[in-house]
Amino acid sequence: MSLRKPPLPRLLLNDVSCMRNAQQILHHVNVSLHDGSALVLTGANGSGKTTFLRMLAGFSRPSAGEILWNGHDITQSGIFHQYKLQLNWLSLKDAIKEKFTVLDNVQWFEVLEGKQGRSLPALELMGLGRLANERPSRLSMGQRKRLQLARLLAIDRPIWLLDEPSVALDTEGVKLLEYIIAEHRKNGGIVIVATHLPIKIEDGMVLRLPPRFPRRLTLVDMLDRADI
Numbered sequence: 001m002s003l004r005k006p007p008l009p010r011l012l013l014n015d016v017s018c019m020r021n022a023q024q025i026l027h028h029v030n031v032s033l034h035d036g037s038a039l040v041l042t043g044a045n046g047s048g049k050t051t052f053l054r055m056l057a058g059f060s061r062p063s064a065g066e067i068l069w070n071g072h073d074i075t076q077s078g079i080f081h082q083y084k085l086q087l088n089w090l091s092l093k094d095a096i097k098e099k100f101t102v103l104d105n106v107q108w109f110e111v112l113e114g115k116q117g118r119s120l121p122a123l124e125l126m127g128l129g130r131l132a133n134e135r136p137s138r139l140s141m142g143q144r145k146r147l148q149l150a151r152l153l154a155i156d157r158p159i160w161l162l163d164e165p166s167v168a169l170d171t172e173g174v175k176l177l178e179y180i181i182a183e184h185r186k187n188g189g190i191v192i193v194a195t196h197l198p199i200k201i202e203d204g205m206v207l208r209l210p211p212r213f214p215r216r217l218t219l220v221d222m223l224d225r226a227d228i
């Protein structure tokens with residue numbers, strides 16, 4: 001009989017709560033994530049999906065509980081320094097610099113990462129190869145989102161925190177997003193996605209955050225309940 005211990009989760013949220021602006025947003029969340037896994041956060045507007053991602057990114061600390069990376073608390077400064085180098089963050093703010101070309105907007109992040117040669121192939125995969133030398137002002141909303149996805153590929157860090165990554169993408173763009181998420185996971189990456197829109201993520205865990213303030217009954221709810 002083997003007495004080998006099961007592997008530590010790469011990321012563990014242990015009874016985590018989080019406040020924002022003196023209000024408790026997340027209550028006693030428990031999640032464990034191993035290499036190659038995915039977590040999909042859903043819930044009503046204001047339920048705390050972005051707060052969850054911000055906390056994992058280290059922008060805010062848990063008010064209770066702990067977040068462990070490889071078994072170490074990420075809020076310890078020595079650990080956080082290493083942990084943050086594992087993160088790739090895609091937010092609704094696209095951080096695109098208008099005075100740079102499309103290619104420079106990806107390459108800049110790649111160079112900061114000490115890497116090279118990934119930016120153009122990433123843009124090509126995202127269907128932006130022919131726009132590489134244009135200014136971002138030439139891009140549509142969906143193309144700007146594709147540029148952000150190209151950055152994820154060029155920077156190539158293991159833990160992806162994606163806030164509404166499919167907003168503004170067309171059907172092909174969503175398929176590309178699903179493809180790069182699947183490939184990233186095959187390579188052992190972890191993906192955490194906050195989304196309102198359906199994205200196909202095989203065997204992804206789903207965490208539905210409860211609404212912060214239960215909404216009042218609407219006329220439609222009342223009619224439903226009356227079964228008219």
Ligand SMILES: Nc1ncnc2c1ncn2[C@@H]1O[C@H](COP(=O)(O)OP(=O)(O)OP(=O)(O)O)[C@@H](O)[C@H]1O
Pocket residue numbers: 020021025043044045046047048049050051052194212
């Ligand atoms: N900048 C902020 N400062 C203080 N409180 C905030 C701020 N942004 C959001 N909140 C509070 O945190 C709560 C959770 O917001 P959060 O953005 O995490 O929700 P969400 O689930 O991502 O919403 P959405 O679906 O609208 O993107 C909100 O109800 C709001 O009261």
